[in-house]
Amino acid sequence: MAGLFSSGTSSASASNTLGDLKNDVALANGPEDGISDIAFNPNPADTKDLLAVASWDKKVRIYEIMSNGQGEGRVAYDHDGPVFSVDFFKDGTKVISGGADKQGKVVDLATSQTMQFAQHDQPVRAVRYFENSGTPMAVTGSWDKTIKYWDFRQQTPVGTVTCQERVYTMDVRNDLLVIGTAERYINVINLKDPTKFYKTITSPLKWQTRVVSCFTDSMGFAIGSIEGRCAIQYVEDKDASLNFSFKCHRDPPQGNVTNVYAVNDISFHPVHGTFSTAGSDGTFHFWDKDAKHRLKGYPNVGGSIAATTFNKTGSIFAYAISYDWAKGYQGNTAGYPNKVMLHPVQPDECKPRPSVKKR
Template sequence: MAGLFGSAQSNSATATQGSITGDIALNNPPEDSIQDLSFSPVSLHLSVASWDNKVRIYEVDPNGGSGKALIDLGAPALSTCWSKDGTKVFAAGANKQAMMLDLGAGSTTPQTVAAHDAPIKCVESIMVNNSPMLVTGSWDKTIKYWDLRQQTPAATVQCKDRVYAMDTRDQLLVVATADRWVEIFNLAQPNSAYKQIQSPLKWQTRTISCFADATGFAIGSIEGRCAIQYVEEKDSSSNFSFKCHRQTAPNTRDQSNVYSVNSISFHPIHGTFSTAGSDGTFHFWDKDAKHRLKGYPEVGGSISCTDFSHDGSVFAYAVSYDWHQGYQQNNPQYPNKVMLHSIAPDECKPRPNAKKR
């Protein structure tokens, strides 16, 4: 069966080695490094947050897509998400605000819907007691919940440290902060953390992503490791971590170059997941079988962020500077693009009989 862009696998693909030869570049990408990607939960529309101060909204198609709208924050855009019904796009960033563009109403003027005392690193759309809300996580060490009908936050929760990463699925919200803390929230009782743990990984957290079934999360760090962590203690025997995004150093046998895991995304249908990193590669994994499904060749630059489309048919990844070496190492020659990878039918499927007996 062909994917969105025709055949998703070239003749060079093997059982464990995937191909990127059919991947398509998104037309008119941002003008500076790309910080976040978010697919609409109902359609093939993609929002892209960039250090050029803008969140751009594209309609994805086999010809590379087209731009439909944008939100200009006036400062680097660090995060973007969609409302659950796909009618609204949110953008947040270094201007300490979150803004909303109501596409469903045909609006072209974004409105400010959230504010913090420091840059907002993360924004997510959630449901609390069957009501749509927004949650923002900031370097001011708080998360705030917002009812979009009100100008003030519905609640403010003090976190352990600056918010670095955040994700949500169903009633699960996970917040990763500085000093390797992970705060786990049950959105049925959102005003206080259900659990607070320190990451099982020894180095700074870079990304966090909820399982498709919301029973746990995967966490990635700057030291080329990923951890699989379940929320409930009864499932803790299934917790594990593994090395990834490492390459044997030139002219050595036992030394590795270690790269940051910048982004983890879960496939919405199969529950498998991707990792992508500073080494410029992405991989698909089956956490239940503890097995890598496919690895892909280097794409020519760091992969800063990724996301799967709502139906799992397209995997978007940004080839962009990821800031791990500071602003001094960023330069105009560095690639800056969003690539669209069509998912073949068996590419992200878990292995048969993967579950433990």
């Protein structure tokens, strides 16, 4: 079922599906080096929008997004190496991060106090917050091929699971934890039984996994690969008929050649359950997985999009323009842009398409 969403549209519908970047605002005083991850505070009771930004310059910066769309720096803290991943506590009071220094750190936004909470034998590629019976917890995934669970009140992990290969990407939603590793393994864990794999599959995409992202209802997850494809995968076998993959982030064919680009990030809209893909080609798109339809595609933003996230209401879509290493060391030129952009989401951009039932 590949190609159902094809990113090309017929001329009749192209005007409806082309999105607009004219109101997008750049975050001031952003990182001085590549941006690896971004996250908004998820607490619906918090009136502020706080955005955490992880960077190769060894810092995590937390900004408050003002009503005019501008961001003001609130807190910044350091790692001893490039920072690869960042996430908020559910209540929005603390931020966790992990990076090349093999550590996980947590900062209290009220006091700016930072504490190391995790340690691995190799760089920490991904960190995610979750709760176990109301207790704040973190899971860290590393290139040392393990994931570890942490209770912030203890200095040693409360659980360790060994994966088949290095952890490249990880996401949590409710009790669903999905881990993507090297060699295309995808591990699914039910956090009620956190030290066992509930299921292991080989990615349905033929090339290296770049990102996994859980559905808002935790019934499944999306996978993005380096070869311009996205897969929609349900957890339970009974829903397997709903699984499919589609092509995206690729140029129109020129003769026998099609340029394809990595899908660097996938973010689900917190209200509508629709999702975004963003890639090395410098574009992002909004999709409706249930209608198998592309809602909007956007013009090139002037550089690879390395990371994306929606705020808690889905009214802001943040995307980081930054070098993603897709072309190796030589592609990292001095003038390459590094900035976080804030896209105000219009009411029709991410709404699911009404489903048309065939009689």
